[in-house]
Every structure is written in structure tokens, then in C-alpha cells.
Amino acid sequence: MDYDFSFFLVAATFVTGVIWGGYWLYLRQTQQPYPVEKEPVLVEYARSFFPVVLIVLLLRSFLFEPFRIPSGSMMPTLLVGDFILVNKFTYGVRLPVINKKIIEMNEPKRGDIVVFRFPKQPSVDYIKRVIGLPGDRIGYFEKVIYVNGQPIKQVSLGRYQGVGQGVGMSGAERLEEDLMGVEHSILISRGVSTVQDVFVVPEGHYFVMGDNRDNSNDSRYWGFVPEANLVGKAFFIWMNWDWENKGIAFDRLGTRLR
Structure with a gap:
């Protein structure tokens, strides 16, 4: 406990x-x-x-729980200092502390941004994007995701300009990725090598990755997220506070996540 x-x-x-x-x-x-x-x-x-x-x-x-983003693993979708709201009931209603599900609801969809208890340290919450569903065969080669053998389309948007605590990612390549209907931006660092392998998602588990692909500790390194570890779905940025970016970033307030 x-x-x-x-x-x-x-x-x-x-x-x-x-x-x-x-x-x-x-x-x-x-x-x-x-x-x-x-x-x-x-x-x-x-x-x-x-x-x-x-x-x-x-x-x-x-219902809803607020979280603050502490790292850049989900850049450019989420920045350090973003305060988000997480829908706690969309994946089922759970009792607090013991996390036992008492009401079944929806299941995570590919592309959802989820908060979950880190399998190797359940007291720590992580946030990543769902890439693989139970039974999927996920490949990752040359910076490209393959879902059941199908490559995921990427379109380059040029170089990324980071701000505040994320300025270190300036110069990374920003791409628009179409994850089977869920379009979102990702960052790629071409000179950084990462795990390249095929992963078969077990039943009752999910394969997750950060949008900052070469700077994310995710399923490529530690495995799959059990359904029981899901906390909820992130859907809204209600505040951003970054002292290194002049405090409040008003342009991010009220942003809906996708």
C-alpha cells in the first residue's frame, strides 16, 4: 500500500x-x-x-485529479510546468488507496495520453501516450513505429524551438505523426540511438511511449503498463508555470490534449 x-x-x-x-x-x-x-x-x-x-x-x-508535468518526456505536447487535469473515471471507477476497480467503463484507445502508476515504482505517477493495445505487435525501427507491421506516417515540420526549461530540445526535429487517426506532434533527435525491437503486448497491458521519443523512459525500456496501474486520461491544460519562461504561459491555458 x-x-x-x-x-x-x-x-x-x-x-x-x-x-x-x-x-x-x-x-x-x-x-x-x-x-x-x-x-x-x-x-x-x-x-x-x-x-x-x-x-x-x-x-x-x-472525477478529476490535477497533475504537474515535471519533465520533458512528452514534449512538444506537454511542457515542463504544465498543470493538467486527468479524467479519473473514463477507464473505470476505482476505490482510493487500494485502487480496486468497482465500476467498469471504457478501455484506453490508441493515442490516449494516460497517467499511470509506474510498474517498477507504483508510488510514482508517469504520463505517456498509448501506442500498443493488448495483442498488438509493436515495432520501433529508425525512429518509426510499426503497429502490426504497418508503419506509422510521419511528416517533418522542421526544427523545434524550445522555451523555458525545454530550451535544451531546441534543434530537435518536430514531426506530425498520424497514429492510426490520432494526429499529434513528436520530437526526434536524429543523432541519438534508442532501443530498436519488436514488442508483443500481453492481454491486460498497454505499450506506452513519450512524444519526446529520444528522451523518454517508456515501455521500450521497462515493459508494459498493467491495466490495474491506470490512473486516468489526461485531457486539459489549465495552467503553465515556468520561471525560466517568464512565469505563466498564457497561450497554453485551456489547451485540450490530443
Whole structure:
């Protein structure tokens, strides 16, 4: 079990609820009116915080969760400093902390940008793009993806100009990739060698890659993402904050991800 923020929210909701509810039951049993202005300090704090942490727990666990992008592995789609929203229910409703799915929903589609718990360190969240679905045969050779033997079309858009903390990627080649109907930009560093191999995706697993192809720690290096590790689908940039890029990048606010 990973003692993360979800665990803190569950614990805080439970403790404040028990304190407030226990005091209310005590007053009922002793037939005393509820003394709003005279309740103990601990009960007052519990009464104030319980609805707040409960609402945050419900929203974060079952609807949407915010994340901040810490690295450039998904450039140019996501930049360092992007704050994104992740849809928590699109791949099924899960209980917080134990991550047990209780309601089946949709399955990830090729091209989805997903947040997941890193299989080798489940306390850490990763974000990548789904390339291979269960049963797919994924090849990666000479910077080109092959899905079940079919090469994925790429069109060069010229040299990329990075900004802020991503300025180090300036000069990389930017390409428009058509991942079987999902068009998005990627970055390629022609002088960098990466893993070239064929990967067969097992049932119940997904093959993921970063859009910054030569600067991404992804399925080419550590394997597949189990369905149980999925957190949700990234769909929206609501803020970007990068001190090395003059603070807020207003042009990125409200960007829908694809």
C-alpha cells in the first residue's frame, strides 16, 4: 500500500468524521442540544474540515485529479510546468488507496495520453501516450513505429524551438505523426540511438511511449503498463508555470490534449 495523498485524504475524512459524528451521538444520548458556540476546539475543527476533505476526496478519487508535468518526456505536447487535469473515471471507477476497480467503463484507445502508476515504482505517477493495445505487435525501427507491421506516417515540420526549461530540445526535429487517426506532434533527435525491437503486448497491458521519443523512459525500456496501474486520461491544460519562461504561459491555458 502506498501512503500517498489519497491515503491522507481518506484518513483525514475518517478522523474528522469520527470526531464530529461521535460528538453529535454523545449529545443525542445525553439529550443535550447541539451547542454550536460551545463545542470543544477539536470538534469545531473536525466539523469545519470534514466536508472540505470529503469533497476533495470524492472529486480527486472519482472525477478529476490535477497533475504537474515535471519533465520533458512528452514534449512538444506537454511542457515542463504544465498543470493538467486527468479524467479519473473514463477507464473505470476505482476505490482510493487500494485502487480496486468497482465500476467498469471504457478501455484506453490508441493515442490516449494516460497517467499511470509506474510498474517498477507504483508510488510514482508517469504520463505517456498509448501506442500498443493488448495483442498488438509493436515495432520501433529508425525512429518509426510499426503497429502490426504497418508503419506509422510521419511528416517533418522542421526544427523545434524550445522555451523555458525545454530550451535544451531546441534543434530537435518536430514531426506530425498520424497514429492510426490520432494526429499529434513528436520530437526526434536524429543523432541519438534508442532501443530498436519488436514488442508483443500481453492481454491486460498497454505499450506506452513519450512524444519526446529520444528522451523518454517508456515501455521500450521497462515493459508494459498493467491495466490495474491506470490512473486516468489526461485531457486539459489549465495552467503553465515556468520561471525560466517568464512565469505563466498564457497561450497554453485551456489547451485540450490530443
